[in-house]
Amino acid sequence: MTLITDSQREAFARDGVICLRSVLTQSEVARLTKSIDSAVAGIGTTATGYDITRVANTVWQEANEQLPVSENRQYDLGLLAAYVQATGATRLKESPQEGADNGHFFVETGTWTRDRQLRDIATTSTIPGIAGELLDAHQIRFYDDQIFVKEPGTVDRTAYHQDLSYFNIDGDQGCVVWVPVDHVDRSTGALGYVKGSHRWGRTFKPNIFMSRLTTPDAEGDELPDIDNNESDYDIAFFEAEPGDVVIHHLRTIHGSHGNSSTTRTRRAASFRYVGEQVRFRNRPGAVPQPHRPLTWLDGAELCDPWFPLAWQRYSHAAAAAE
Numbered sequence: 001m002t003l004i005t006d007s008q009r010e011a012f013a014r015d016g017v018i019c020l021r022s023v024l025t026q027s028e029v030a031r032l033t034k035s036i037d038s039a040v041a042g043i044g045t046t047a048t049g050y051d052i053t054r055v056a057n058t059v060w061q062e063a064n065e066q067l068p069v070s071e072n073r074q075y076d077l078g079l080l081a082a083y084v085q086a087t088g089a090t091r092l093k094e095s096p097q098e099g100a101d102n103g104h105f106f107v108e109t110g111t112w113t114r115d116r117q118l119r120d121i122a123t124t125s126t127i128p129g130i131a132g133e134l135l136d137a138h139q140i141r142f143y144d145d146q147i148f149v150k151e152p153g154t155v156d157r158t159a160y161h162q163d164l165s166y167f168n169i170d171g172d173q174g175c176v177v178w179v180p181v182d183h184v185d186r187s188t189g190a191l192g193y194v195k196g197s198h199r200w201g202r203t204f205k206p207n208i209f210m211s212r213l214t215t216p217d218a219e220g221d222e223l224p225d226i227d228n229n230e231s232d233y234d235i236a237f238f239e240a241e242p243g244d245v246v247i248h249h250l251r252t253i254h255g256s257h258g259n260s261s262t263t264r265t266r267r268a269a270s271f272r273y274v275g276e277q278v279r280f281r282n283r284p285g286a287v288p289q290p291h292r293p294l295t296w297l298d299g300a301e302l303c304d305p306w307f308p309l310a311w312q313r314y315s316h317a318a319a320a321a322e
């Protein structure tokens with residue numbers, strides 16, 4: 001039995017993105033929702049969680065906010081503030097109506113390393129098998145996750161970007177599965193995907209999400225200004241229900257708007273998977289990983305428990321040899 005159809009596989013190869021319906025059960029969605037809620041409740045108590053809106057308010061000296069005292073040590077926020085101020089980069093945000101701008105954007109990286117429930121869904125649900133079929137892989141390993149929550153009235157957008165340059169890997173056999181646990185549409189911050197951009201044959205520098213500003217030590221090209229010129233591109237936005245997933249290729253360019261609704265939170269987990277052809281790489285500008293040791297040399301296979309094996313293609317030959 002296969003998990004995806006030929007036409008879904010073709011759409012993924014052509015567009016670099018696909019939305020699949022009712023992939024997770026309601027029980028899996030409920031468990032994932034708990035994990036996301038507890039990650040948000042713990043923002044500031046872990047090494048990798050951030051209230052992006054609060055950081056942006058501080059960096060751009062808006063709303064009289066201060067950088068919070070917290071445990072996070074993934075980024076040097078003082079250095080970031082100085083860099084933003086030195087470059088004069090602008091914050092990427094919506095201009096909402098008065099009073100509809102007090103939501104916050106929360107992000108945490110690597111929640112799986114401390115949350116068994118989330119790890120189980122990422123590594124034992126049907127999602128890794130779907131990734132394996134889409135990537136034509138023999139094995140799928142889980143690379144990492146991120147939690148993305150935009151409360152009602154969140155002004156911060158997620159600048160268009162390409163995921164590969166944020167990850168310590170090299171290769172094309174990888175995908176990202178965005179798993180919303182709330183109904184999501186454009187007004188609450190559904191992601192937009194530039195169709196076919198995974199085939200542009202280019203690697204783009206990572207940016208800091210709350211601005212188009214790219215990190216100084218990163219390698220790659222500067223991304224064109226898609227954020228302010230969306231109508232020039234063929235961008236797919238998917239309305240989705242809890243249980244649906246949107247899967248994009250590692251090189252597909254994507255971003256999201258704020259959450260302009262007044263009552264609906266947009267909560268999602270983003271799971272990243274790689275096939276056996278992908279190799280480790282200490283990539284300049286990749287997201288720092290204080291939640292796990294990354295001690296491999298460039299070119300190493302990802303065959304360590306820090307990249308859990310999540311799926312293997314069934315092989316008749318191997319089964320017969322058992």
Ligand SMILES: O=C(O)CCC(=O)C(=O)O
Nearest residue numbers: 148158163176178256270
């Ligand atoms: O949810 C968002 O706004 C960003 C998600 C994202 O960039 C991703 O899952 O790769």
